[in-house]
Amino acid sequence: MMARAIAVVGAGIGIAGGSIGISIIGAKALDAIARQPSEKKDIRTNMILMAALIEGLAFFGAIIALLVVFK
């Protein structure tokens, strides 16, 4: 039971980290688009790319926690 509780808290921390990263990317990308609307397409592609890289890490945490919880 204790291990499960710790795993759930760990998943929460991991996802919080991922969300901070993605929010920084989103904010900066919107800034950049507001400054240079003509570069919208390139910025959007790179934004999705970076968000996907970080999201992968957040999912590692979630998967490991799931494995502990449902073991």
Add this chain to the structure above:
Amino acid sequence: MKPFIVILLVLTAFPVFAEDSSGAESPDVSEALFEHVLDGNTLELFPFLPEINLPQGITMHRLMLVLSVLLIAVFYLAWIKKGDLKPKARTVFLENLVLFVRDDIVYPIMGEERGEKWLPFFSTMFLFIGTMNMLGLIPALKSATGNINVTTAMAIIVFLLTFIAGFKRLGFVHFFKNLFPEGTPLGIGIFVMLLELLSMFTKSMVLSLRLFANMFAGHLAILSFLVLIFVITPFFGFVSVPFSVFTYTLEVLVGLLQAFVFTLLSCIFIMMASTPEGE
């Protein structure tokens, strides 16, 4: 719009009839959750019909792999006709999928000259992953990308292709020379080269883990909202059904986005390995 809202309300009210079994069956719940995403040997077409046992050696994920290949092949052979003066809507739809891969992924990264050679591979990859992700959203079917063996196999193909593309473009010696930073002492240079090789391997493997984790966790999230009906109280359905409908629509987006990301990243990796330094 009106009938849609009525159907949604009816669906939301359905779980009220679920049997109340608070607490006692929590181990069964996790089993049911994992049965939904893991590979199985039975095909359950409808809740009240008996399950169909698949023949030996055929599992659900293998079936889905073959099914998605067949779907793509059949649709492309039947729907696309060359030289149609007035193409049908379905033809334009399929053409636009390939055009999306060409104009938004391959050509901006590789350039037209090299991109033309690689386009068939990347468009096939995009369609294959996208179809597998979408198949998992149909009830009674599963998504083969929710199995780590499938995604790792595809990542290994990408990993090998980065080497093959590099050897072809730069030559065997120049490929390794390219990893070696110019003007550094021999010991540090070799260390950096090993690190570069290791990072090529890790990048490809993370590619597979990302796709697997997204599909696996996404499908679990849809069902875990519904499971709360049986764990807490039947009246929780009014909350959990709208939430799981929301997660479902999110999954449609995620499925396409992950196909896009996988294709984009593998395109970038292959391009990075086969570009000479300073170009």
